[in-house]
Amino acid sequence: MPSIHSIIDRQLRRWELERDARGAEPRPEEPGTPLHPVITVSRERGSGGSRVAGLVAQRFEYELLDRDVIDRICNSSGIRRSIVESLDEHAKSQIAMWCEAIVQQHYADSSDYVRFLLETIRTLSELGGVVVVGRGANYIVGPGRGLHVRIVAPREDRIQRLVDDEHLTPRMASREVDARDHERSEFVRKLFGRDIENPAGYDLVVNTGCLTFEEAVSLVESAARAKFERLRHAAGQRAPLAH
Numbered sequence: 001m002p003s004i005h006s007i008i009d010r011q012l013r014r015w016e017l018e019r020d021a022r023g024a025e026p027r028p029e030e031p032g033t034p035l036h037p038v039i040t041v042s043r044e045r046g047s048g049g050s051r052v053a054g055l056v057a058q059r060f061e062y063e064l065l066d067r068d069v070i071d072r073i074c075n076s077s078g079i080r081r082s083i084v085e086s087l088d089e090h091a092k093s094q095i096a097m098w099c100e101a102i103v104q105q106h107y108a109d110s111s112d113y114v115r116f117l118l119e120t121i122r123t124l125s126e127l128g129g130v131v132v133v134g135r136g137a138n139y140i141v142g143p144g145r146g147l148h149v150r151i152v153a154p155r156e157d158r159i160q161r162l163v164d165d166e167h168l169t170p171r172m173a174s175r176e177v178d179a180r181d182h183e184r185s186e187f188v189r190k191l192f193g194r195d196i197e198n199p200a201g202y203d204l205v206v207n208t209g210c211l212t213f214e215e216a217v218s219l220v221e222s223a224a225r226a227k228f229e230r231l232r233h234a235a236g237q238r239a240p241l242a243h
Contacts, residue, residue: 008079011063014129036062036129037228038146039220040137042196045180046158046173048208048216049151050133055217057131060224065124067134074116083123095122114191134184138201139192144231147224150202151216153209203227 039056043049050066057064065073073079084092096119118140124130125141132141138148153161155177162173188196199205204223206216 007063007065007069008073008082011130012082014063036060037224037231038125038128038137038141039131039224040141040146040148041131041133041151042136042138042149042184042202043133043151044153044158045177045184046161047151047153048161048213052151052206052208052213052216052220053131053133055213056220056224059217059221060131063130065130065132070117070120070132070135070137073120074113080116080120083120083127087123087126091126095119095126117191136188136192136194136196139188139194143203147204147220147227148202149220149223150199150205152205152207154207157209 039053039060039062041049041053041056043053053066054064056062073083084095087095117135121132121135121137121140124132125145128146141148158177159170159173162168162176163170166173168176185196188194194201204220206219208216211219
């Protein structure tokens with residue numbers, strides 16, 4: 001598995017190349033929508049959401065940023081700074097003001113981690129071209145900057161998947177499913193005041209109890225391309241969105 005530094009370095013180079021390639025193009029009428037919007041993936045434990053996210057990232061040639069990567073970015077001032085420095089001064093200022101307003105008006109938790117999480121994911125949404133897994137990213141990115149997906153499956157299917165894939169006993173798998181689902185639900189409730197299971201927080205809810213992973217990926221891809229095209233049109237952008 002590549003290191004956090006190699007992941008970020010690779011993505012920073014990509015953003016720089018795309019920015020250079022767009023240098024001679026007309027600016028969009030409504031700045032703020034990235035060339036490659038973000039895809040966020042929320043998932044139930046054992047639903048295969050992480051696997052689907054990885055396959056979607058491969059399909060779009062996006063960088064996959066899971067919870068561990070996001071947390072390491074938030075906890076590293078150097079990595080955060082290198083990402084934020086990819087923005088122009090206006091975008092930096094807008095994100096700083098947005099983060100401060102969100103903390104003051106909507107969030108009870110104003111810890112450094114929450115501020116860093118808001119800054120990191122909002123910056124990623126400005127730059128685009130990544131799949132972000134977990135951390136309530138859909139609530140930070142917002143509907144106008146990407147596609148937001150939730151991957152679910154029946155509880156018994158998720159338990160069996162952990163038994164098969166992670167070699168847990170059925171009892172251990174049952175506890176793991178319940179514990180991780182509760183942890184993720186509480187994280188979203190405390191930080192964003194939202195119900196993680198409310199489908200209104202997503203563009204698409206995919207049930208892998210009914211679909212194979214490849215079918216789920218194809219469904220996400222179709223939804224992403226359709227929404228990205230609409231976002232492009234609204235922003236007056238003409239460059240291709242993804243490979």
